[in-house]
Structure formats: structure tokens, C-alpha cells
Amino acid sequence: MSIPSLKNLENIHIQNFQDDLIQWFKKSHRQLPWRINRDPYRIWVSEIMLQQTKVDTVIPYFEKFMKSFPTIEAFAEANEDTVLKAWEGLGYYSRVRNLNTAAKEVVNIHAGKVPHTLDVLLQLKGIGPYTAGAILSIAYGVPAPAVDGNVMRVLSRILIIPDDIAKPATRKIFETAVKQLISHEDPSAFNQGLMELGALICTPTSPACLLCPVRVHCHAYHQGIEMQLPVKSKKKQPKKVQLIAGILRNEEGKILIRKRENEGLLANLWEFPNCERPNQYMPSHFILTDYLENTHKIVSLVQPSKLTEVKHVFTHLIWNVHVHVGELKNAVEETTHLKLVSEDEIAAYAFPVAHQKMWDSYIEMKTKVEKS
């Protein structure tokens, strides 16, 4: 315990802290679909979905996912397009591609049994220190730390840990703390209790200290400085990107879509053809026409009037998309990454939300035209 930030650990009555936290968790925790049993596969899927994602958002995805893929074997058999469709709208799509890769590995190499040791878990794609600890403690009852944003916020207050939780190195300090504090009788309830406390009571901006089951243990509360913790440095501003996209129809009424690159932003999702706008001085439909000829050998009549303008905000960038409609004038050779599909078939492909917005505008426009 040579870590200066953890000097308050010795002032915690560990047994009472564990008892207060676990008793509260068992009495007050939410009924969530991944808490109906300890199936390691279900725990695993839920932990991946919950990465950087709110519980309320995850619940419907988790329910549907488990109906589609009830077992790890069923999920491991599914192809990437299928699992991406199941993830459509959840974001951070590499999560489900990694999960699918890892599930195949567990089925083929580990006889379908989710590993129960730290080193083996950490070798699986998409499982890092947090998720490994969560699976170990929740599914297998192993006293391993599972340090997420909630845990860092809660413990930064209880122990007055001033380190910047935005820094990668800081997580290790909290892991050291949890290793000292964690209950060996019920590691699952302890870890989940810390996270549940962070989600329901010890919230970022207005912690409900008067309702807190462990406030007698909380050093920040006693000093009245809970609002000043945790220390978290700010992230930089997102970069703005101008895009021009085309919803292009051929004479049969089929729509041109393409698959994105297999790495990077929105990897392997489908989209309407688009390009970045190099400058402000040329009309966007000219730029798009040139791009389509050069990139896909497509002759098209792109209407100069914009269908709509779509703004979409990511964590690290902002898209501003000028959306045009157009008519394909030549036959297009379809490939694995370039397809012509009917309007009804669009729904079978996984699209980013930004492109869903474009499609919604197109349908809305079409409906209006048909009415008049």
C-alpha cells in the first residue's frame, strides 16, 4: 500500500463497508434481463453491450439478441452481417465483431465454455481488464476487480482519490483499492454493488448522499467535497467533416448501397455512396458525380437540388452530409461490397444511424410526391 492516493484505505472498516454495500445491493438492485441467472455467455454479452452505453439503451438490444442467439453456439454460427444487424443502432460496432470472433474461439477451442481465468479471458478479442473482472466475479464468483467509470467515481469519493480518471494509468490505482476492499464471500454482489451505487446514488453531477448506504464510510461526504470528485480531464473537440451522399435509383427502382471498409469508423456497415467535400466552391452534385465516375464507374444524373442535410454527431467527429437523389444511367456491376437492392430489402442491411436518417428523409420525400 505504498500508493499515496490510497492513504485513506486504512481508515475504512472493510467488513462493515462490504456488509453495508452488499446488503443494499441485494435489497435495492434493479431487475435486469442479464441478472436472471449466472450464465457466463449472457453475462459476457451484457458486459460488452454495456461498455460506454446506458442500461436503458441496452435492455431491448439484449432481449432481442438473446432471442436470436440463445446460446454461445448459436451466436458463434452467425455470420458478421447478421450480428452487425443485431447491433444496428447500438454503436461501437467493433464490439460485436470482436465478440463474434471471440465466441467462435470459445466454441472451437474451449468447448463452448467461457474461460474462468484472467489470463485466458484477456486473450479474447474485446475483453479487457474491466470485462474480464466482471465475468470472473459475476459469472464465476471469483474475487477479481472490475473497475469501470462507476467504480472510479464511487471510490474516488469514498477514499478521496484525486488522480485523473481520464488517464489510463489511473485505473490500476483503483484496482489496487478494490483488491483490498472486495468481499471474498460475495465478489459478485460487491462489484455489482459498487456499479449500481454509481448508477443510482453516487451519480456524476448530483450524488444522493443522504440515501447512500455507505455514506458513513465516505471521506468526501464527511468533508463535503463529493461534488469535486472525481477529477476528470476534458476531451478535445470533435472534428467537423463535410460529406456528400447520393441515394441513387436505377430504372427498376433499385437503390445502390455499398459496404464500408473492414476497419475504422463504422467498419463493415452498409451505406449510401458518399465522398468528402474537398472545398466549398463547387456545387456538391458535381463533386458527387465526379466521385461516382472515378470510384465506381457509375454514370448517374445527380439532381442539383439537395434532398436534405443531415447532421450527425459522433464522439470524436461531426458529419454534415449534403444528401442528393440521383438516377443511375448505366448498368452497375454488383460485387460483395456494392449492391443494388429494392427499397424493401434496405431493412435487411445494417446501416449507421446517420444513413438511416438519410433514408428516412428519402421515404418522407417520396411519400409527399406520391400524394400530390
Next chain:
DNA sequence: AACGCGTGGAA
């Protein structure tokens, strides 16, 4: 270590 990687909702 720093950055890339999504989304919808709360403050």
C-alpha cells in the same frame, strides 16, 4: 499514452 471508435439522453 493518446487516440479512434457511436449513440441517445440528461443536465
Next chain:
DNA sequence: TTTCCAAGCGT
């Protein structure tokens, strides 16, 4: 409207 996210991981 702007800001900050929310049960992180890969590179």
C-alpha cells in the same frame, strides 16, 4: 444550445 457523457477496448 452546448456539454458531457455510460458497466472500455484495440492499436
